[in-house]
Amino acid sequence: MKLLLVLLFTFGLSTACLAEVTIQVNDQAGQPLEDAVVELISSQPGSGKAVxxxxxxxxxxxxxxxxxxxxxxxxxxxxxxxxxxxxxxxxxxxxxxxxxxxxxxxxxxxxxxxxxxxxxxxxxxxxxxxxxxGTSPHLAVTGKNGLVTLAVPAGEYQLVLWHPWQNADWQPQKVTLSAGQIYQSSLAITHQQKPQKPKKGFGAYTGS
The missing domain is CATH 2.60.40.420 (Cupredoxins -  blue copper proteins)
Incomplete structure (x- = not known):
């Protein structure tokens, strides 16, 4: 079953000239989808703080x-x-x-x-x-509600999207972040079941 991710971008200026970016990721049925990575790469990249x-x-x-x-x-x-x-x-x-x-x-x-x-x-x-x-500090993973929120300086970015189940590489999109704009994009995936604990009696090896 192929699902289509619909991304809704809303931008609002916050303090210190930062643009607050809220991204909603849904499947084709309109349900929130988790585990999608969103990265915004600046045209003037700086050094991100590794944590x-x-x-x-x-x-x-x-x-x-x-x-x-x-x-x-x-x-x-x-x-x-x-x-x-x-x-x-x-x-x-x-x-x-x-x-x-x-x-x-x-x-x-x-x-x-x-x-x-x-x-x-x-x-x-x-x-x-x-x-x-990622190469940029502006990246996050969608939760169960399909949302990520990033605060980034206003300007031009490459938007990168990735999901483990995507059918093909997603081509980055150029976006200019400023107030009052809405962007939409999509990603085709084949839905799978996430890894989960097997039934009782499997995987009980403790090692020594």
Whole structure:
């Protein structure tokens, strides 16, 4: 089943010459869609402040399913389960491996290259998650309400949209952020079920 994401952009000027950008992402049925990444890349890029982020292993799944971080961010991978996990990625944007462990690894993982990082677990094949590593500090992931709100300086930007289920690369759109304007765009995806804890009796390996 293909769904069409409809994005509604509303802009209003706030203090310090910032444009507040509210983006609503819906599916073809008009229902809010979560886990879509929105990035606004300035025509005059500056250095974004890298912060720490976290992807948990909880209830035999990765939480959150989709994360968005700026390049240079260090990400923690705490294991909240009693079951040991073996986290890895073979993605060109970041190859790493955290062998069987519980609790918190000794050091976070540095994501220093822009791109999409697909996460997996060597013990539980169904466990999947994604980290979108952007070049701009102006990026966010839609929640269950399909909304993101960003405060950015008024000006020209490249709007980038990404979702794990998209059917093809989405071409960036040039937008000029100012007050009182509305923009719409769309992204075709094939709807899938997010990874979830399997039925009882599977995935109980604890390691040693």
């Amino acid at each position: 720490h982020a976290e992807v948990r292993q909880q209830d035999l799944t990765f939480v959150p399913f989709v994360s968005a971080v700026v390049r240079g961010t260090k990400v923690e991978f705490p294991n909240m389960d009693k079951t040991r996990h073996h986290v890895y990625s073979f993605s060109p944007a970041k190859e790493f491996e955290l062998k069987l462990y519980v609790g918190k690894p000794e050091a976070p993982v540095l994501f220093d290259k822009a791109g999409i990082v697909a996460l997996g677990c060597n013990i539980h094949d169904y466990m999947q998650a994604y980290i979108y590593v």
